[in-house]
Amino acid sequence: MGIIRTESLVFEYIRRDEEGNVEGITRAVDEVDLDVRQGDFVAILGHNGSGKSTLAKHLNAILYPTEGTVWVDGMDTTDDKELWNIRQEAGMVFQNPDNQIIGQVVEEDVGFGPENMGIPTEEIWERVEESLKAVGMYKYRKFSPNKLSGGQKQRVSIAGVIAMHPKCIILDEPTAMLDPNGRKEVVRAVRALNDVEGITVLLITHYMEEIIYADKVFVMDKGKVAMQGTPREIFSQVDKLRQLRLDVPQVTLLAYELKKNGINLPEGILTVEELTEELKRIYQQR
Amino acid sequence: MLRDITLGQYYQTESVIHKLDPRVKLIATVCFIISLFVVKSWIGYVVAAVFLAAAIKLSHVPFKFMVKGMKAIVFILLITVVFNLFLTPGEVLVSVWKLRITKEGLQLAVTMAVRLSFLIVGSSIMTLTTTPNSLTDAMEKLMKPLKIFKVPVHEVAMMMSIALRFIPILLEETDKIMKAQIARGADFECGNLIKKAKAMVPLLVPLFISAFRRANDLAMAMEARCYRGGEHRTKMKPLRYAGRDRIAYAVLAGYFAVCIGIRIWL
Numbered sequence: 001m002g003i004i005r006t007e008s009l010v011f012e013y014i015r016r017d018e019e020g021n022v023e024g025i026t027r028a029v030d031e032v033d034l035d036v037r038q039g040d041f042v043a044i045l046g047h048n049g050s051g052k053s054t055l056a057k058h059l060n061a062i063l064y065p066t067e068g069t070v071w072v073d074g075m076d077t078t079d080d081k082e083l084w085n086i087r088q089e090a091g092m093v094f095q096n097p098d099n100q101i102i103g104q105v106v107e108e109d110v111g112f113g114p115e116n117m118g119i120p121t122e123e124i125w126e127r128v129e130e131s132l133k134a135v136g137m138y139k140y141r142k143f144s145p146n147k148l149s150g151g152q153k154q155r156v157s158i159a160g161v162i163a164m165h166p167k168c169i170i171l172d173e174p175t176a177m178l179d180p181n182g183r184k185e186v187v188r189a190v191r192a193l194n195d196v197e198g199i200t201v202l203l204i205t206h207y208m209e210e211i212i213y214a215d216k217v218f219v220m221d222k223g224k225v226a227m228q229g230t231p232r233e234i235f236s237q238v239d240k241l242r243q244l245r246l247d248v249p250q251v252t253l254l255a256y257e258l259k260k261n262g263i264n265l266p267e268g269i270l271t272v273e274e275l276t277e278e279l280k281r282i283y284q285q286r
Numbered sequence: 287m288l289r290d291i292t293l294g295q296y297y298q299t300e301s302v303i304h305k306l307d308p309r310v311k312l313i314a315t316v317c318f319i320i321s322l323f324v325v326k327s328w329i330g331y332v333v334a335a336v337f338l339a340a341a342i343k344l345s346h347v348p349f350k351f352m353v354k355g356m357k358a359i360v361f362i363l364l365i366t367v368v369f370n371l372f373l374t375p376g377e378v379l380v381s382v383w384k385l386r387i388t389k390e391g392l393q394l395a396v397t398m399a400v401r402l403s404f405l406i407v408g409s410s411i412m413t414l415t416t417t418p419n420s421l422t423d424a425m426e427k428l429m430k431p432l433k434i435f436k437v438p439v440h441e442v443a444m445m446m447s448i449a450l451r452f453i454p455i456l457l458e459e460t461d462k463i464m465k466a467q468i469a470r471g472a473d474f475e476c477g478n479l480i481k482k483a484k485a486m487v488p489l490l491v492p493l494f495i496s497a498f499r500r501a502n503d504l505a506m507a508m509e510a511r512c513y514r515g516g517e518h519r520t521k522m523k524p525l526r527y528a529g530r531d532r533i534a535y536a537v538l539a540g541y542f543a544v545c546i547g548i549r550i551w552l
Contacts, residue, residue: 060510084512092510099500100507104419104451111522116512124522146454160511 003073003168003200004036004059004090010067011054011223028054030223031068036202036216038167041194043211043231044204046220047245052204055220056172059202060092073167088117091161093171097153098145106148106156107132107141113164124163131162134197135189151182155189162193168200169193175207183207208235208249212270219244236268251275297414301346304415307531308424314538315412321545322401322408330548331400337541338408347414352407363402370395422446427525440516448504456497463492 011029014022028051036042046052057063058070061077072090075082091113094100103109107128114124132138135155145153154174161169171190175183187210194201203210211217217234219227221244227234234241238248238256248256255269255278264282269275303311322334342352356363374391381387416424426443433439464474467488474485 062506062510084514087510087512092507094503094507094510096503098455099503102448102451102504102508102511104447108419108522112508112513113511115520115522116514116518118518118520121520121522121524124520128522145451164511 002035002037002040004034004202005071006032006034006055006058006065006068007071008033008068009055009058009065009070011051011058011063012066027223029058029065032220032223032225034218034225036168036200038200039194039198040215041191041201041213042203043214043217044202044220045206045208045211045217045234045246047206050220051223052220053172054223056092056170056202056204059170060090061086062092084117088164089166090168090170091164091166093154093157093161093169093174095173095176097150097157097177100157101145101153101160104144105141106137106143106145109145109156110141110160110163113160117164127163127165128159131159132156134162134193135159149182150178151185154178154182154186158186158189158193162197162199166199168202170202170204172204173206174203175205175210183210206246208247208252212249219246231270232268234268235270296417297347297351299346301344301415302530303341303345303411305530306415306534307525307527308416308420309428309525310527310531310534310538311412311416312421312424312428314534315409317538317542318408319405321542322404324545324549326549327552329552330545331397331404333541333544333548334404338404338411341411342407345411345415347411351414352410356403356406359402359406363399366398366402367395370398418450419447422450423523423525440519444516452497452500455500456493459496460489460493463489 009029009032010027012025012027015024015026017023030051032055034055044052044055054063058065058077059072061072061083064078070077072086075086075089077086101109102112110128110131111124114127119127128141129138132141135158137152137155137159140148140152140156145156148156158169158171158174169190174190175186178186190201190203191213193199203214205211212231212235214231217227217229217231218225219234219241226244227237227240235248235252238253241248247253249270251272251274252269255265255275259265259267265275265278269278318334318337325331325334342349371387371391371394372385374388374394376388376390378386379389379392413421422443425446426439429437429439429442464472468474472485472488474482474489477485
């Protein structure tokens, strides 16, 4: 069994009009089965309203399933006794960097999680130092969060989660409010965590470029898992992705169009380097 | 521009007073204020002045910063002095038209002026040398005994420190909303006071909505990081008394004893 597993997870909420009358029931998450192995980098993709954020909030026991079950490291999230263990093991980073930083100094914010867990003071300092170094923010430890850029703030948030020594980090669209540079910074930090520290990463996003390094991708649509597989498998189905209103990266799209017009390229090309290599090969064959 | 405002009026520098435990400073300020009302004779005020001058000297904060704090209360100070000067009955010194300055009035006016200005300068030494954050920490620690009476001490301190963290963010947001409204023809500058106040309504509504949204997000982020109130919580920067804090307490106790002594025997 993987570190995170859901079995026919359903989440429904009741829609109400302005007077509070019930208008109907919306299924935000519909029969989702997820199985994430320890150490994997998993991406969850989907456009707005596909239920991906709702799904993420189940993995940290912020929301509870209407039907079905969620297990985090073998613990059922509806079990109240395990609540704090679950939240410690599955850390969560949210979209808006300003709304998740609590401390007035970077290092104090990173220490917030360990403080809540009741870690002794000396160990808090060790953890803060090591987590800030892991995301490359150690030299900003005395700064006020208000003086940092969006990407830096988001890295501080990630450090705040790492300091709790989680087995798994869930990032709920961490780059949605950032500029391209900030986005790269954050993705680089997340990949390093996965590679170096071996932390399981669940990245929720709607930017295609961010998922090409993932081990596994789930594409969500209307609360259901519409597609799953490796990035290559996913990106080889350009037409289906378009149906789900998702854009493929430019290189993949170019390769796809070239292939459609009779050039012998393999399916699911993800990077510019790959495409140039393939094109060189074809050119030499002629 | 708005994000650069400093809160409170912390003056960053190295000094003994800066390094003191915030609890010491808080207690010292309270004691100093009480002592101002304990002493009655001029010797007492001289002692208080010496104590205050020593604290200012040790704090390395330029004197003009202390005086800055005074500006805000000049008006109150003036009113107090004038009322005490003219309206205290007693032995008449000078009499012009219907106004009479009495000996007692003069005495009272001077005492009040000295008391008020010492009070302001004394408390501004605390705010100038202590960050708002360590002040909240000190309050939390000092008010801990109140927990027996079910006062949510930790929660209040947490609220204060979150409020401090969000003031610059909300200020920036206000600035943004204001600009967006100005771009669509809103007028915040012209008109009388009532008109200006009315113009603030379309500014406050979106600000409140966004503040609530932020509060909601923040609460979720805090819960996700295992926040569950003050129970089982450890401190990253616990307050610990050092040698200099004990010395400071001794000095404070000495000063307070002298003040009481003056009140009783002189």
